[in-house]
Amino acid sequence: MSKILEKESLGPKINLIKLKVPHIVRKAKPGQFVILRIHERGERIPMSIADLDLENDILTIIFQEVGKSTAELATFKPGETLSDVIGPLGKPTPIKNYGTSVCVGGGIGIAPLHPIAKALKGCGNKVISIIGARSKELLFMEEEMRKISDELLITTDDGSYGTRGLVSEPLAEMLKNKKKIDFVMAIGPVPMMKAVCYVTKPYRIKTMVSLNPIMIDGTGMCGVCRVSVGGETKFACVDGPDFDGHKVDFDELSIRLKMYLKEEKIAMERYLSLMGKQ
Amino acid sequence: MEAKERLKIPRQRMPEQTPEQRKSNFFEVPLGYTPELAQKEALRCLQCKRPTCMDGCPVEIDIPGFIKLIEDEDFIGAAKKIKETNSLPAVCGRVCPQEDQCEKTCVLAKKFDPVAIGNLERFVADYEKDEGEIEIPKIEKKTGKKVAVVGSGPAGLTVAGDLVKMGHEVTVFELLHKAGGVLVYGIPEFRLPKAMVEAEVDYLRKLGVKIKLSWPVGASQTVDELFEEGYQVVFLGTGAGLPNFMHIPGENLCGIYSANEYLTRSNLMKAYAFPDHDTPIFSGKNVAVLGGGNTAMDAVRIGLRLGAKNAYIVYRRSRAEMPAREVEIHHAEEEGIKFHFLTTPIKYISNEDGWVTGMECLRMELGEPDASGRRRPVPIKGSNFIMEVDTVVVAIGNSSHPLVPRTTPGLEVNKWGNIIADLETGQTSRKGVFAGGDIVTGGATVILAAGAGKKSARAIDAYLKTL
Numbered sequence: 001m002s003k004i005l006e007k008e009s010l011g012p013k014i015n016l017i018k019l020k021v022p023h024i025v026r027k028a029k030p031g032q033f034v035i036l037r038i039h040e041r042g043e044r045i046p047m048s049i050a051d052l053d054l055e056n057d058i059l060t061i062i063f064q065e066v067g068k069s070t071a072e073l074a075t076f077k078p079g080e081t082l083s084d085v086i087g088p089l090g091k092p093t094p095i096k097n098y099g100t101s102v103c104v105g106g107g108i109g110i111a112p113l114h115p116i117a118k119a120l121k122g123c124g125n126k127v128i129s130i131i132g133a134r135s136k137e138l139l140f141m142e143e144e145m146r147k148i149s150d151e152l153l154i155t156t157d158d159g160s161y162g163t164r165g166l167v168s169e170p171l172a173e174m175l176k177n178k179k180k181i182d183f184v185m186a187i188g189p190v191p192m193m194k195a196v197c198y199v200t201k202p203y204r205i206k207t208m209v210s211l212n213p214i215m216i217d218g219t220g221m222c223g224v225c226r227v228s229v230g231g232e233t234k235f236a237c238v239d240g241p242d243f244d245g246h247k248v249d250f251d252e253l254s255i256r257l258k259m260y261l262k263e264e265k266i267a268m269e270r271y272l273s274l275m276g277k278q
Numbered sequence: 279m280e281a282k283e284r285l286k287i288p289r290q291r292m293p294e295q296t297p298e299q300r301k302s303n304f305f306e307v308p309l310g311y312t313p314e315l316a317q318k319e320a321l322r323c324l325q326c327k328r329p330t331c332m333d334g335c336p337v338e339i340d341i342p343g344f345i346k347l348i349e350d351e352d353f354i355g356a357a358k359k360i361k362e363t364n365s366l367p368a369v370c371g372r373v374c375p376q377e378d379q380c381e382k383t384c385v386l387a388k389k390f391d392p393v394a395i396g397n398l399e400r401f402v403a404d405y406e407k408d409e410g411e412i413e414i415p416k417i418e419k420k421t422g423k424k425v426a427v428v429g430s431g432p433a434g435l436t437v438a439g440d441l442v443k444m445g446h447e448v449t450v451f452e453l454l455h456k457a458g459g460v461l462v463y464g465i466p467e468f469r470l471p472k473a474m475v476e477a478e479v480d481y482l483r484k485l486g487v488k489i490k491l492s493w494p495v496g497a498s499q500t501v502d503e504l505f506e507e508g509y510q511v512v513f514l515g516t517g518a519g520l521p522n523f524m525h526i527p528g529e530n531l532c533g534i535y536s537a538n539e540y541l542t543r544s545n546l547m548k549a550y551a552f553p554d555h556d557t558p559i560f561s562g563k564n565v566a567v568l569g570g571g572n573t574a575m576d577a578v579r580i581g582l583r584l585g586a587k588n589a590y591i592v593y594r595r596s597r598a599e600m601p602a603r604e605v606e607i608h609h610a611e612e613e614g615i616k617f618h619f620l621t622t623p624i625k626y627i628s629n630e631d632g633w634v635t636g637m638e639c640l641r642m643e644l645g646e647p648d649a650s651g652r653r654r655p656v657p658i659k660g661s662n663f664i665m666e667v668d669t670v671v672v673a674i675g676n677s678s679h680p681l682v683p684r685t686t687p688g689l690e691v692n693k694w695g696n697i698i699a700d701l702e703t704g705q706t707s708r709k710g711v712f713a714g715g716d717i718v719t720g721g722a723t724v725i726l727a728a729g730a731g732k733k734s735a736r737a738i739d740a741y742l743k744t745l
């Protein structure tokens with residue numbers, strides 16, 4: 001059981017919650033994640049670590065309402081409890097001084113990117129961050145990202161803020177202009193990570209991505225999170241979630257993420273009709 | 279009653295749901311003995327002076343003792359007698375492979391049907407639960423010694439129960455959100471109702487065992503950190519939780535599950551009750567399960583219950599070599615499961631959406647015996663054929679759960695990743711660290727895991743006395 005200490009809305013369908021989980025915070029590192037369940041009938045929902053407050057043992061997660069479970073999670077208020085939180089899971093992102101690191105975050109991916117960018121900055125990297133969203137109101141953590149970046153670029157798909165376009169475009173631009181980049185960390189929707197890898201591959205720049213396949217246990221027990229990396233099958237929850245983006249089979253990941261579309265629709269419709277009745 | 283008369287009584291069958299009924303529900307298949315049936319069965323026991331049945335019971339149950347109490351209609355007394363040595367009677371009575379354990383060594387087994395010891399054990403455990411009379415036995419004086427048990431499968435639960443009764447302070451760490459190990463995530467409701475496991479875990483809580491759920495040792499804390507926190511012994515009962523795949527083309531298509539995933543969705547997450555429970559599972563029309571063990575039988579019977587028109591077992595050897603319990607194979611056959619023996623898949627076929635639609639298979643024949651003593655299946659050239667499937671469950675075994683071995687320096691493992699431990703004591707290569715169950719032996723049985731826990735508890739108690 002874990003009590004929600006704070007909750008905040010960061011934009012349409014984007015929420016932040018804070019949980020006091022000392023045994024997780026004590027061990028957690030950027031790039032890792034937790035799994036939570038909202039109640040006894042709930043599924044296991046993987047969520048990245050968006051921030052850690054070591055002094056007060058507080059974990060922050062930021063999530064987007066995309067289906068039934070995240071919609072229901074959004075209805076939780078401070079003081080209410082989640083039935084389980086487990087973590088920290090997965091391997092931490094390899095943090096070291098690469099030189100110049102570009103941190104690319106798309107949409108909800110900015111949340112897990114933030115602690116990684118902070119850690120990269122902390123160990124001496126020059127950090128250039130590129131964050132983007134579909135439109136202005138969906139962009140969050142701008143100030144936090146600005147604080148820890150040497151340079152911050154913003155894009156929106158509709159041009160309502162920053163430059164119009166995708167987050168991979170400014171990166172392509174920099175590379176074309178022969179800017180020296182030593183490391184790229186990209187987190188966001190699958191097509192976005194794929195696009196970033198497509199851009200960096202010809203330049204052979206080490207590019208890590210954080211994968212978000214469907215998961216259940218998150219400890220290597222069920223195999224649902226398998227992804228193909230360099231032709232080998234890996235379990236994202238224990239071998240990742242970070243992988244060398246140039247080796248990831250993104251198309252397979254996209255397909256596997258759609259496995260339960262029909263059931264997800266049923267769950268959401270039923271949830272909405274139950275909520276409507278209340 | 280004279281032995282002669284006792285021998286005349288036939289073994290009492292346990293009533294069960296008919297195959298037609300049970301095919302479409304998740305309720306338990308056998309319905310349990312009535313008190314009359316139990317007493318009649320109890321009369322069959324000869325109360326041997328030298329009860330050979332007990333040689334077959336790894337948790338040392340006083341078998342004639344508890345059966346005599348059933349005969350005398352003291353069912354609660356019988357339950358207490360069993361619990362003196364076994365903390366999990368409702369579980370063992372159901373899923374113990376009795377035919378290879380106590381019932382195999384029962385004297386009657388040679389000439390007659392053995393006494394139905396498992397059924398009787400189940401009867402008294404259920405009776406005690408239904409009567410709500412569960413009494414807490416006397417606990418030895420507190421010793422002030424602290425033991426951490428990692429994993430809440432039958433091995434961990436047995437160690438915890440035994441050590442707490444000896445007066446030690448015991449905390450169980452379990453990474454899932456429910457305690458029970460394979461008993462909750464692997465074995466389906468229709469063979470082992472989860473309420474039974476919960477009750478058995480609750481009993482341990484009442485004895486004073488602390489259970490921390492959603493607590494992955496190796497991630498939240500390492501074994502070394504447990505010692506730093508003041509635990510004097512760490513017992514590892516982390517099981518064989520890592521699913522094996524066949525590594526054939528197409529294995530990552532949608533519709534292909536590991537048995538662990540399929541079972542976990544259905545059992546632990548209750549996906550059969552979707553959307554009342556949030557976790558979904560795909561209800562395929564043509565479900566093929568690869569393998570021939572208990573896990574495969576459980577998975578295929580779940581597939582059937584979720585609505586499959588055809589539910590197949592695809593096994594590379596023949597029926598005689600199947601490792602599953604005979605009663606489970608029999609139940610599966612009764613329910614209409616189709617068996618493809620001497621068959622192995624070599625690749626999957628998919629549609630444009632990335633879903634599996636078929637499986638290319640080869641027929642096999644049995645050749646020379648292999649290392650396991652069973653005849654090795656050899657593919658027949660050119661025997662390729664295609665099976666139409668929309669769901670495949672790979673149930674070809676598990677390897678050991680790697681989280682603890684990977685994060686515990688100095689803990690020796692063998693080439694399969696199993697922790698090396700003395701089979702009599704559970705002692706590992708690290709001082710104060712003991713291990714037992716599937717993590718040591720590889721996938722085995724509930725009762726062997728519980729038996730290992732029992733031996734380890736004794737060794738741990740002796741070790742704690744030296745501190």
Ligand SMILES: Cc1cc2nc3c(=O)[nH]c(=O)nc-3n(C[C@H](O)[C@H](O)[C@H](O)COP(=O)(O)OP(=O)(O)OC[C@H]3O[C@@H](n4cnc5c(N)ncnc54)[C@H](O)[C@@H]3O)c2cc1C
Pocket residue numbers: 033043044045046047048049061062063064065066067068069070071108111112211212213214215216241257258260261264265268
């Ligand atoms: C390691 C990891 C870290 C993540 N971090 C975050 C985060 O910080 N913030 C955030 O908003 N989201 C995060 N996600 C995604 C989040 O877990 C899913 O959005 C959520 O589970 C969807 O559940 P739902 O019932 O609301 O939606 P559904 O309607 O069930 O699903 C919507 C889509 O989400 C994906 N999804 C469904 N179930 C799961 C599952 N069990 N595991 C993973 N993906 C699933 C599928 O692609 C699906 O089509 C992360 C996922 C992973 C694997």
Ligand SMILES: Cc1cc2nc3c(=O)[nH]c(=O)nc-3n(C[C@H](O)[C@H](O)[C@H](O)COP(=O)(O)OP(=O)(O)OC[C@H]3O[C@@H](n4cnc5c(N)ncnc54)[C@H](O)[C@@H]3O)c2cc1C
Pocket residue numbers: 373374375428429430431432433434451452453454458459460461464465493494495496515516517518519541572573574576603679681682714715716717721722723724725727
């Ligand atoms: C589908 C299926 C059906 C079966 N049917 C039968 C049957 O009918 N009869 C029979 O006798 N046997 C059966 N078995 C085998 C039997 O269930 C196992 O041999 C037995 O459960 C092993 O017990 P264990 O305590 O060693 O491990 P497990 O039951 O595997 O329990 C290990 C526990 O440790 C936890 N764990 C692992 N790592 C960590 C960690 N780092 N931190 C915290 N917790 C951790 C796991 O989550 C798990 O809960 C079956 C197995 C399966 C899979």
Ligand code: SF4
Pocket residue numbers: 334335336337338339341364370371374375376379380381395396399725
């Ligand atoms: S625990 Fe198993 S082996 Fe022991 S008496 Fe019960 S059924 Fe037989």
Ligand code: SF4
Pocket residue numbers: 322323324325326329330331332341342383384385386393395
């Ligand atoms: S060996 Fe068989 S008959 Fe003899 S005491 Fe045991 S159960 Fe009874």
Ligand code: FES
Pocket residue numbers: 214215216217218219220221222223224225226235236237238
């Ligand atoms: S989520 Fe189960 S193995 Fe990764």
